[in-house]
Amino acid sequence: MTAATFRALHHGRATGDPLVLPGPWDAASARVLADAGFPALATPSAGIAASLGYEDGATPPDEMFAAVARIVRAVSVPVSADVEGGYGLAPKELVERILETGAVGCNLEDSEGHATLKDPQRHADWLAEVRAEAGDALFINARVDTFLVGTGEPADALARARLYLAAGADCVYPLLAPPEVLPLLREGIEGPINMAAEPDRESVAELGRLGATRITFGPGMQRYAARTIGDLAAALRV
Incomplete structure (x- = not known):
């Protein structure tokens, strides 16, 4: 599957009909979600981190890229990869590493360690370099973290979103x-x-009605699965 196929899924959507992208954390969960009929998937970095035994944000880049590659190999639908802040890689190397996994899209966040916002113009310039290296081969989802670690003011989110789209991002993601x-x-x-x-129909429907183009779940599905296994384990104890 190509980035063009994935990109097309985001356009021409009516209000109330968002693109829903479940978040697999390993090959097995990816197969389950693809078999359920979803047209594409979006990996969550926190979910993959948990599956590999790391805290969110602490997964070594090689392990993250390897995990994404396993997910891509397991399914025939497009996969977008959450690669956090790019792991300090230069745009050329970052794009090469993502494309080597087979992913056709990526999330790139604008905060450092979920604690400090990056300078918006410098981040926009960096996104423009990533776009220049990728051409049309990657769908870039630019995360806007002002509601996570910034002021929480919509005006700040809007300013960053416009900068990132002008720099070549395909989509913006105002987290939280x-x-x-x-x-x-x-x-x-x-x-x-x-x-x-949240991984429930009501949450998806509400966000779609309010104007979301695309809906993801972060590590919500992995955490839901972990809770379900915990409940099963508790029920099996004698």
Whole structure:
């Protein structure tokens, strides 16, 4: 599958009909989700970290890229990879590493260690370099972390989102933006918007109705699976 196929899934969508991208954390979960009929998948870095025994943000790059490659090999649908902040790699090497996994898209965040926001213009310039290296071969989902570690003001999210789209990002992802802010973001952003949902139908439906183009779940599915296994384990104890 190509980035063009994946990119096309984001466009021409009616309000209330978002692109729902489940988040596999290993090859087995990827197969289950693809077999359920989803047209594409989006890996969560935190979910993969948990599956490999690391804290969120602590997965060595080689292990993250290897995990993404295993997921891509396991399915026939497009896969986008959460590669956090790019692991300090130069744009050329980062793009090469992502494409080597077979992924057709990536998430790139604009905070350092989930603690400090990057300078927006410098980050936009870096995204432009990533786009230049990737050409059309990667769908770039630019995460906006102002609701995570910034002011939480919609105006700040809008300013960053516009910079990142102008730099060549295909989509913006205002992580942890409250649902009630989404209509304002939708009105001010001329491009696809990714929102994070809880892994339930009601959360997905609400975000779609409010204007989300694309919905992902972060590590929600991996954590749901872990809780389910915990419940099963508890029930098996005698």
